[in-house]
Amino acid sequence: xxxxxxxxxxxxxxxxxGFRHEECLEICYSAQFPDNCTRTFLAGVKAPASAxxxxxxxxLADVDPTPVGLQDITRIWASFHFLPFDLYADVKKGGKxxxxxxxxxxxxxGELVKDTVNLAVGKSLQAVGLSMHVLxxxxxxxxxxxxxxxxxxxxxHCFYEVLEKDGEWTQRPIExxxxxxxxxxxxxxxxxxxxxxxxxxxxxxHGRAGHLPDYSFMRYKYLPAWNDYQYIYKxxxxxxxxxxxxxxxxxxxxxxxxxxxxxEVYDTQTAAPHEEEIKGILNKRQTDACADWxxxxxxxxxxxxxxxxxxxxxxxxxxxxxxxxxxxxLGKFIIAALAQKSMVTNxxxxxxxxxxxxxxxxxxxxxxxxxxxxxxxxGKERE
Amino acid sequence: xxxxxxxxxxxxxxxxxxxxxxxxxxxxxxxLFALWAIVRTIIQLYYQADTVIEGVPVATLIVxxxxxxxxxxVLKFIVGFSARAxxxxxxxxxxxxxxxxxxxxxxxISLIIWISVxxxxxxxxxxxxxxxxxxxxxxxxxxxxxxxxxxxxxRKIEKEMGLEKPEERGER
Amino acid sequence: xGKMTRIRNLLIAFAMxxxxxxxxxxxxxxxxxxxxxxxxxxxxxxxxRLIFYITMARHMVGGMKTFFHGxxxxxxxxxxxSGFSVSERLVIYYxxxxxxxxxxLDIIRALESRNEGAxxxxxxxxxxxxxxxxxxxxxxxxxxxxxxxxxxIFCIGLLYQAADKIVSxxxxxxxxxxx
Numbered sequence: 001x002x003x004x005x006x007x008x009x010x011x012x013x014x015x016x017x018g019f020r021h022e023e024c025l026e027i028c029y030s031a032q033f034p035d036n037c038t039r040t041f042l043a044g045v046k047a048p049a050s051a052x053x054x055x056x057x058x059x060l061a062d063v064d065p066t067p068v069g070l071q072d073i074t075r076i077w078a079s080f081h082f083l084p085f086d087l088y089a090d091v092k093k094g095g096k097x098x099x100x101x102x103x104x105x106x107x108x109x110g111e112l113v114k115d116t117v118n119l120a121v122g123k124s125l126q127a128v129g130l131s132m133h134v135l136x137x138x139x140x141x142x143x144x145x146x147x148x149x150x151x152x153x154x155x156x157h158c159f160y161e162v163l164e165k166d167g168e169w170t171q172r173p174i175e176x177x178x179x180x181x182x183x184x185x186x187x188x189x190x191x192x193x194x195x196x197x198x199x200x201x202x203x204x205x206h207g208r209a210g211h212l213p214d215y216s217f218m219r220y221k222y223l224p225a226w227n228d229y230q231y232i233y234k235x236x237x238x239x240x241x242x243x244x245x246x247x248x249x250x251x252x253x254x255x256x257x258x259x260x261x262x263x264e265v266y267d268t269q270t271a272a273p274h275e276e277e278i279k280g281i282l283n284k285r286q287t288d289a290c291a292d293w294x295x296x297x298x299x300x301x302x303x304x305x306x307x308x309x310x311x312x313x314x315x316x317x318x319x320x321x322x323x324x325x326x327x328x329x330l331g332k333f334i335i336a337a338l339a340q341k342s343m344v345t346n347x348x349x350x351x352x353x354x355x356x357x358x359x360x361x362x363x364x365x366x367x368x369x370x371x372x373x374x375x376x377x378x379g380k381e382r383e
Numbered sequence: 384x385x386x387x388x389x390x391x392x393x394x395x396x397x398x399x400x401x402x403x404x405x406x407x408x409x410x411x412x413x414x415l416f417a418l419w420a421i422v423r424t425i426i427q428l429y430y431q432a433d434t435v436i437e438g439v440p441v442a443t444l445i446v447x448x449x450x451x452x453x454x455x456x457v458l459k460f461i462v463g464f465s466a467r468a469x470x471x472x473x474x475x476x477x478x479x480x481x482x483x484x485x486x487x488x489x490x491x492i493s494l495i496i497w498i499s500v501x502x503x504x505x506x507x508x509x510x511x512x513x514x515x516x517x518x519x520x521x522x523x524x525x526x527x528x529x530x531x532x533x534x535x536x537x538r539k540i541e542k543e544m545g546l547e548k549p550e551e552r553g554e555r
Numbered sequence: 556x557g558k559m560t561r562i563r564n565l566l567i568a569f570a571m572x573x574x575x576x577x578x579x580x581x582x583x584x585x586x587x588x589x590x591x592x593x594x595x596x597x598x599x600x601x602x603x604r605l606i607f608y609i610t611m612a613r614h615m616v617g618g619m620k621t622f623f624h625g626x627x628x629x630x631x632x633x634x635x636x637s638g639f640s641v642s643e644r645l646v647i648y649y650x651x652x653x654x655x656x657x658x659x660l661d662i663i664r665a666l667e668s669r670n671e672g673a674x675x676x677x678x679x680x681x682x683x684x685x686x687x688x689x690x691x692x693x694x695x696x697x698x699x700x701x702x703x704x705x706x707x708i709f710c711i712g713l714l715y716q717a718a719d720k721i722v723s724x725x726x727x728x729x730x731x732x733x734x
Contacts, residue, residue, distance in 0.1 A: 040668050058664045067560055068723055094614050101611075151615040157471060158400065162389055169386045196621060198607060221390060225615045229400040233390040404617050412623035419627060423634060508637070515633045522626040529619075 001140040002214045005240065007032040007308045008293030010132050012278075012300055013244055016270050017251035021303040023125055027251070028305075029312065030129025030333050031136070034080045036310050037337065045317050047325075050341070050371035051334040053080045053130075060201040070199055071357035074147040078104060078356055079344040080130075080337075081137045082146025082205055085110035087351035100353045101152050102226060104145040108138040108242070109263035112347060117250050117261045119343055120336070126329060127336035128254050132247050134340065139243035140213045143224055143232055144206040147355050148199045151225055155208040158223040161187050162233070174220065176210060184215075184285060216240045216282040216289060237282040244278060245271050274300075326374075338375050399540050402533040407470030409530040413463030416523050417456045424452050458486050466530045469537065483531040490524040561724040568724070571717040575710040585706030589646050590635060597632030601625045647696045647705060650712075651689055658685030 011028035019027060034053040042049050055063075055076060063069040078084060085107035091099040116134045120127040145152045160171040176191040191210035195202040206213045212220055213234070221233045245266035252270075253261045271278065274296075281292040297305050317330040325331045342359070349359040428448065431441045465479035497504075497520060505513050574592075578585050604625030612618035661682030668675040688708055695704030 043668070056667065058660070058667045061660055062664055064719075064723070066564075066723065095610050098611050098614055151611045151618070154615070156404075156617055162386075164386070169384050169389050171389050196624060198611065223400065223616050225617075227616070229397045229404070229616055231390070231392050400616075405619065408617055408619040408623065411620060415623065415627060419630065423630075508633070512633050512637070515629045518626055519630050522623065526623065 001136050001240075001243075002035070002211075002288075003032055003308060004289040004293050005136060005140075005216065005243075006035065006133055008290055008297050008305065009240075009244060010129065010136070010247060011305055012293065012297045013132070013247040014128075014251055015297065015300050016274075017248045017267075018255055018257070019251065021301045024301070025305070026125040026329065027129040027132065029308065029329070030126040030336070031132045032129075032308050033310075033313065033333060034130060034133045034337070037333070041310065041314070045314055045330070047317065047330065047334060048338070048371035048374065050369055051337045052076060053337050053341075060204070063201070065197075065199045067354075068357070070148060071355065073201070073204065074104070074348075074356045075341055075345050077146030077205055078106075078348065079146075079341045080134055082106040082141050082144060083110065083112045083116065083134055083138050083344065084145070084348065085112075085138075085142075087112075087348060087353065098151065100355055101145060101147065101149045103351070103353060104147050104149075104348075104355060105152060105226070106138055106144060106146065107142045108135075108239075108246075110138070111263075112344065113138055114261055114263060115343060115347065116340065117253065119339055120254055123336065123339075124332040126332040127339070128251065130333065130336045130340060131254075132250065135247060135250060136243045139239040139246075140236070141206055142213075142239070143234070144209070144213070146205055148201055148204045150196060150198050150200065150203045153203045153205065153208055154194075154225045155191075155222055156225075158231070159209075160221050162219040162221055164219070171221070174212075182211075182287065184287060211287070215287055217285045237279065240282050241271075241275075241279060242266055335374060338372055342372055342375060395540055395544055399537065399544070402536045402540070403470045403472070405470075405529050405533040406466045406537065409526040409533070410463045410466030410468075410470055412526040413459045413466070413523075413530065416519070416526070417459035417463065420452065421456055424448065455486075455489065458482055458489075462486060462527075462530065466534065469534065480531060480534050483527060483534070487524065487527045487531060490520070490527055494520050494524065564720045564724045568717040568720040571713045571720075575713040575717070578706055578710045578713075582703050582706045585709070586646070586702045589706065589709055593646055593649060594632045594635030597628050597635055599632075601628030601630075601632055604628060647692070650705065650709065651693060653712075654685055654689035654692070654708075658682045658689060661685060 007028050010031035011024045014024040014027045015021070037051065037053040038056050039049045039052045039059055040056060042052055053076060055073070060073065063073055082104070083106055084104045087103050089099075089103050089105075091102045094102065113135055116131050120131040157173075159174045159176070161174050163170050163172065172187055174187045174189060176189055178190065178193055180190065182189050189210045189212060192202040192207035194208075197203070202208070209222065212218050213236070216236050218236045219234065221231045223229060224232050245268045248270050249258075249265055249267040250261060252258060252267065268275075277296060281289055281296065284292065286292075294305055313328075313330040313333070316328045317325060320328050320331075326335065345356045346359040348356040428441065428445050432445065434441050462479050462483045465475045466483070469475050497517075501513060504516065508516065574588070578588060602625070604621055608618065608622040608625060612621035659682070661678050665675040665679035665682060668678065688711075692704055692708050695701045
């Protein structure tokens with residue numbers, strides 16, 4: 001997903017879940033920020049690099065294709081954008097290496113989504129926002145894995161847009177190219193260059209499908225590398241609406257309105273009065289729905305929603321004294337990001353899968369990446 | 384068409400995609416191996432033109448080697464490109480399948496001849512070189528066989544499914 | 556990183572250092588050894604592609620192409636090592652591409668870091684030096700017909716990669732999990 005849904009749609013869902021306007025702004029800012037929090041950004045404000053929740057193309061190109069580099073990539077992308085659905089899936093083909101990659105495939109309503117939402121219980125609004133980003137992305141990015149893998153993430157020429165007009169359904173081939181300038185009316189979209197290398201960053205996530213998973217209006221079918229020549233049909237308007245309703249449910253739970261968070265539960269009742277308007281936005285053929293979502297959000301709350309800019313977090317963090325940095329918006333986001341990354345890495349590691357690297361239980365001694373000790377100090381403060 | 388018609392895939396649809404991909408991969412392989420064979424042959428003949436192998440001056444072999452190589456390469460290109468196109472959903476005529484069968488026969492004969500003079504190659508290329516050369520010969524034969532068999536199966540399945548028209552085949 | 560991976564990286568690093576030192580001492584054997592190394596690299600690449608096909612790619616849509624590429628790489632590698640002098644030119648082109656991509660990426664990354672307000676000067680200088688080395692190599696090897704320059708540049712590259720492997724072998728990589 002992109003700015004229109006992560007920022008504006010999350011604001012709308014947070015408002016419908018009962019948060020105040022100011023709280024909604026904090027939540028939706030942190031729901032968008034995982035797409036902006038790079039190592040380069042963190043280095044610029046002298047913040048812990050391990051809290052990075054995304055990587056720019058240049059950072060990705062810079063990563064060594066060694067096990068360590070690949071684990072670093074996987075930790076980031078699997079933790080924040082391609083949450084694995086079932087780390088213990090019964091895969092009937094391939095050896096251990098293939099099974100490990102297969103088990104990283106992202107889908108909604110997995111156990112890790114529950115863990116992600118529960119991790120935000122009693123924590124900051126930044127943690128709530130971050131968990132909403134992860135939850136929403138499980139819908140948009142389903143069927144792809146947050147680790148470089150040609151055998152899972154690659155696509156091919158069998159890619160069709162599915163169109164519906166007046167009850168009549170048709171399909172047309174999608175033409176992918178690698179230079180900027182998409183033409184959605186003629187089904188010409190951008191994607192990453194084809195690479196047969198298992199560890200190439202071209203085969204990370206949904207790169208080979210371009211931005212199609214992030215366009216709410218897109219319906220398409222394609223042959224994924226892992227599905228034995230069977231097509232997958234992706235209905236984004238349907239998936240995005242599910243994501244929206246699930247976010248409302250999740251945020252009501254985080255506000256304390258329900259006792260537990262269960263998967264496959266969607267608060268369609270709260271969204272019902274606005275269903276037509278929301279589906280209208282989702283189905284509108286446009287690559288950027290920010291204006292529509294913003295208008296909807298401002299109509300809901302009656303308040304203005306400022307445009308998203310990373311300067312908000314940067315400025316506050318840079319100008320704060322050292323001992324107060326953890327209390328800034330970025331400081332709280334960093335704690336939430338470290339906790340999410342630590343939790344997901346641990347789950348992946350415990351399943352016997354080393355794609356995200358090693359996870360060590362804290363044993364009172366100082367071993368492991370030092371950035372993560374921040375979690376220890378933040379935990380003690382909560383106690 | 385209905386939504387179900389577009390998003391539902393039968394068992395035959397799956398088989399069809401599988402064989403089309405096999406044709407695409409083996410067609411591409413034929414083209415690649417043909418190109419590489421041309422480059423390698425030219426370089427080898429250029430640098431060995433003044434040498435003598437087993438009493439035979441290499442210079443006398445240039446014309447027959449180039450001629451047979453050219454015929455082989457042209458056949459591979461025709462068959463490879465046709466298979467590629469059919470793998471992408473376009474229907475091609477049956478001539479390339481016949482040429483593919485001829486290529487298979489030529490490859491088998493070539494392999495038999497190659498094995499019969501293997502001691503000569505061993506002297507110049509060593510054991511590892513022999514193994515790799517044999518692997519290449521067998522792989523090319525495998526690609527040709529896969530291509531021919533897949534092309535026949537695609538036709539059979541399309542006929543069973545009644546996919547006569549290009550738009551029914553999903554031709555791009 | 557696991558213990559075995561660390562040990563393997565260290566062994567590879569020491570082997571690289573040994574080859575680099577040997578080439579510095581006896582550079583006249585350099586072109587032949589570089590051709591052998593590149594040829595061996597292609598052969599290893601071919602074998603690894605075949606292993607990848609058997610273990611992974613055969614389960615993938617269109618995975619057969621990996622098998623064909625593996626065989627082609629094997630043949631390329633054997634051809635490279637068969638001793639034709641044209642192989643030296645191929646090595647120069649191969650090293651030129653590596654240096655061009657590496658230097659270019661460093662410069663682009665430096666400019667990106669500068670836009671974000673992070674440190675960038677070291678990276679920029681590193682990228683410019685890499686491109687300068689590439690130019691020196693092309694001038695020396697092609698226009699001055701002096702393969703020794705190529706050999707020395709190859710040795711420096713080996714030493715740099717060895718140092719990188721040694722550093723990463725000792726880096727802490729485990730993520731701490733605190734409940």
